[in-house]
Amino acid sequence: MNIKNIYEKLFSFYGDLHWWPGDSDFEVLIGAVLTQNTSWKNVEKAIKSLKDHGDLSMDRIINMDEESLALRIKSAGFYNQKARYLKGICKAIKIKYDSLENMKNNFNEVYDFLSKLNGIGPETRDSILLYALNYKTFVIDKYTLRFFSRLYNKEFSYKDIKENTERSLNTIFELKNFHAMIVELSKDYCRKKPLCIKCPMNDICSYGNNGAVPD
């Protein structure tokens, strides 16, 4: 079973999940930070709150004082540090690139740039690269590692899965939708306490076939 087959099997169950919703690349970037350890519903509220009081632009985040920004994004949790992160990230982008459009032509440089920013770890970085900047890169989160380790009954590294997936899937759409489908599967079935019996991947999963699981 290779990555492409896993993708197809998931796709026949979930189809196109339309990730990531957002009216602009910048909104996607903001959402990537806001959603850290937070459900997407609460991020939507935060973004709506921002939009209700002005347009969502880099300059506005930079010029907004940190406390009122924190208040606007309160529903997303961790609002003090996220407000600080967002301002710092926007300032750094403004200084080095001026706009997100100017970040779309140099993967290695942008990858290193994002990696150094406070508030952007591996998953947020990869999400921004894939969903906001449209680079052909795969997002690995803790769901992805758990999913693959159960599927093959083997521990994989971040690099293992990332390189293998980027080799096997050819389009940006597939990379976007693969991550989306793994997240949905992990919330619906491949949870910490998994629901293997009803899981659409059960018949090819080593963990599901050993299945010490509820009905």
Added chain:
DNA sequence: ATCCTGTTGG
């Protein structure tokens, strides 16, 4: 290993 924190679902 702990802190950051509001919201929702079971």
Added chain:
DNA sequence: CCAACGGGAT
């Protein structure tokens, strides 16, 4: 009531 949440920093 508690667990979980498209994590990251120290």
